[in-house]
């Protein structure tokens with residue numbers, strides 16, 4: 001891992017294709033009469049139309065087509081799981097390479113120069129709880145129409161998972177800063193370090209504002225429920241990633257981490273944790289253990305390949321049963337697994353194979369086992385209708401059980417994606433605008 005490690009840092013930039021290369025790429029689009037790319041885009045972007053305008057060098061037209069359904073093209077073009085969405089269904093991909101749709105999207109967004117935005121002028125006032133992509137999209141849509149929006153955020157930074165979770169070598173933070181600065185120019189107010197809870201109740205916001213959007217995400221890290229989980233050195237993804245991702249600069253530190261990191265899980269958050277760990281100066285070995293086989297891993301293929309190329313080792317069909325150590329974790333006892341019958345998810349269920357166990361040394365363990373909603377907050381404190389897991393229930397306008405209180409993103413879907421969070425924020429804002437007769 002060491003030789004590869006020398007070239008890795010937290011601010012690496014992927015090489016972007018040139019404008020000429022992208023125009024050539026756009027010329028490969030077959031403009032399918034029933035475009036699969038659009039059908040598999042969660043926000044139904046008019047992909048062939050913006051590609052055609054781009055090919056004809058009508059960049060402003062391409063931008064306005066693109067912006068019909070999105071508001072964060074620079075971000076979605078990087079973080080969307082394109083292999084499962086637009087690119088994964090591009091007809092060109094059947095016999096060769098699919099069109100590089102995200103790179104074209106990114107270039108269109110980059111070529112557009114925002115004109116001076118008008119600051120909030122209407123007397124209508126709205127609030128959003130949380131500053132993740134769902135709330136930011138809600139605020140952007142309303143503020144662009146001149147309405148006042150105030151965002152209440154419990155942390156001292158803006159962006160939710162875009163800031164603490166997705167590492168800067170995947171999503172350069174200037175992409176987020178661009179939208180925060182746009183929101184500021186539009187007069188959106190951010191109230192940081194302000195948690196909406198029983199001390200600052202949602203009811204007060206409901207009384208003060210014409211509408212409230214709840215975008216509190218799915219903040220609870222799932223637990224493994226095995227002995228030793230509370231030992232020092234055993235982290236959940238959010239505490240590990242935020243300690244590193246909230247630092248600035250090419251090089252970051254987490255001294256307490258030691259030299260060998262073991263990540264548990266097979267999703268994108270696990271890949272992010274492993275790729276962050278690889279970049280820490282004192283870390284010499286990073287191992288991902290996953291209880292199923294590689295075929296069942298939910299992580300994007302590209303992420304998995306990047307992690308492997310960076311020197312992360314994978315032990316599949318391996319599942320921790322105990323974390324061992326005196327004061328701090330030192331070793332992880334893992335059961336060897338095999339695949340049984342398919343479970344509810346359709347994937348074959350992992351079962352322990354013949355009581356075979358291995359021990360893996362680790363100075364740090366990161367549990368990347370997914371995220372759940374906060375039942376207590378959403379149901380008991382906010383008094384919103386939820387399901388038994390705390391997922392807020394909404395109608396087709398993203399309105400909750402309380403009139404003029406909207407919700408979206410992970411708060412209403414369980415752990416999902418940035419594009420879905422943005423879609424919900426836009427949808428709720430459209431419902432508000434409709435009620436205002438706009």
Ligand SMILES: Cc1cc2nc3c(=O)[nH]c(=O)nc-3n(C[C@H](O)[C@H](O)[C@H](O)COP(=O)(O)OP(=O)(O)OC[C@H]3O[C@@H](n4cnc5c(N)ncnc54)[C@H](O)[C@@H]3O)c2cc1C
Pocket residue numbers: 079080081129130131132133134135152153154155159160161162165166194195196197215216217218219237241268269272377408409410411415416417418419421
């Ligand atoms: C490590 C990681 C990597 C990911 N990578 C990708 C990816 O590559 N692509 C992708 O599409 N998706 C990815 N996701 C998922 C994606 O980031 C989320 O689906 C998305 O951020 C959800 O947006 P949201 O606005 O609903 O919530 P969040 O982004 O979670 O934002 C919620 C905000 O609400 C604030 N908040 C919570 N409670 C309160 C309160 N009571 N009062 C005030 N503020 C509050 C939080 O502090 C936070 O800022 C990833 C997730 C993780 C964890």
